[in-house]
Amino acid sequence: MTSTFLLIIFATASSLSRGIISVIDRYQMGYRQQSSIDVNFLNNIFSSILVTIFLVYLLHRYHGPQISSSYIIKVILYALLAQMVAYGYSYVYKKVSIMQSIVLSKLTDLFIPLAIFLTMGYFSCKSYLVSILSTIIVVIYIIFKQRHDHLNLKTLLTTFAVIAPLLILQAAFSPFLTKGIISPLDLVFFTIATIYLRCLITLVTFWYKNRTFKLRGAKISGQVILIYGSRAVLTLVAQITYTLATSSPNSSIAWVFLNMTSLYSVVFGSFMLKEKVKVADILLIICIFGLALIAK
Template sequence: MISSIALLITLASISAISRGIISVIDRYQMGYRKQGIIEVNFINNLFSIILVTIFFIFMVKKHNLPVFSTTYAIRIVMYALVVQMVAYGYSYVYKKINIMQSVVVNKLSDLFIPLALFLATGCLNFKSYLVSITTTIIVAIYFFYKEKRAELDKTAMLKSTLVVVPLLVFQSAISPVLTHDVGNIYDLIFFTIFTIYIRGIIALGAFVVKIKYIQNLGLSKSILLIYACRAVLTLLAQITYTLSTSSPQSSISWVFLNITPLYSVLFGNLILHEKIKWVDGMVIVLIFILALIPK
């Protein structure tokens, strides 16, 4: 379990940036190339498993495996199920609403995550919660100022909110509970590795069920390279996420984790050439600075 606030912020920021790039890749795969959620998630997890196996071999040469038990195995499966459900939730959101709308939907969870963590762990950082509320209000005001009414699909926004916000709130509350008593950083990394394997099995099951409806995976050398790069980012994002949310103080981490869609806006501009204004970047900087104030 990690208690250093500075380390929690660093890990959460690395995870958020990595997931910001991942979301751009997913938008390219599902939004631009029109690939389905199930097949994209399956191939993503397949590449992640290949990479994590190499990493696992390296880890077992350097460190001892954690002690396995029925409870430990159940925790891993539950953790993987939650993470995979959140991944499917985000995939749904990115297919239904644009990136700026997803920023608002994602930030709404900040209003509930500290309360969920308090119920789960008994820890509540009032200053951090105030920052969560403030940054959510800033993002909401900025969004409604920027978005044209004609472009706002209220039904899609509501459905996306009802899908992803409960998942994020539940994930935030259950993560420190499921990783409680996991001995040290190396055990948490092993925990993450096993989680990725379970996620792969879940994705495989969903893929097998839908395989008869899949016409073309659309794989080429360039697309395979994209999947490989995503696998590296997935491993980095998942390890840093697990480490940053394992602490009862993880409400601090979530302020930074939920900046992910804002990073996605920036990287969408750099990678997909999606038009943004300089003020979009300033909003990210402002939220990051505000999040540092109570630390």
């Protein structure tokens, strides 16, 4: 398999997993109106428990990575960016539907290739042309929806102002922070360290918000354990494949597929959350998917 094809596989696996996670998060924060701080804390606790089992298995079969001061700094920055994006999306899912989140994430396609060029010096004219075309399609979609469905542009602009800088920063610095970590095994260990640090970050924010370790209003029932447990598995898959997909200087191609996360979540959301998908939404999905195939 070519490296480009592997990038596409990893990116697709990550976006599919995150698509389902998006539906879970939309349900928890958009419908049940749970605190994003509490939800992220529980999400990362369950993920850390799961990844610990995986880590024990890996250490039993392989040697751990060589840890240096620069390695620790990179992991901390990588985890901080990842968790900031998670908090950003928590805000998005409180304010807009899953389909509207597509609009917000796809608009960043215009800036991500430029951001990667600034940090890694890599630029693909073909990929950027696809980014321009996808942005134009999304803008046309916004105009169409505004005329027919009266979108709340103020809400969209506010949520875009929150999530866009975070997505661009993450896309720009992810390949830079993982540069030099070549083997898939080392990338997996890097991802595990990221999950632990994200858990620590959410632990600190949870304590700061609540000033206690009690989950206010939360009932740890079988359904809750099932939701968070399933999300933990998906998080592990999504995070590992995301790290593998964005570790290459050629990751701008992977980002075309990574940014299809919300496209997949629309499909799951229409079944699980009954959020209606109209003809215009389907046409947008088809157009963007077609452009992604061109980029391949």
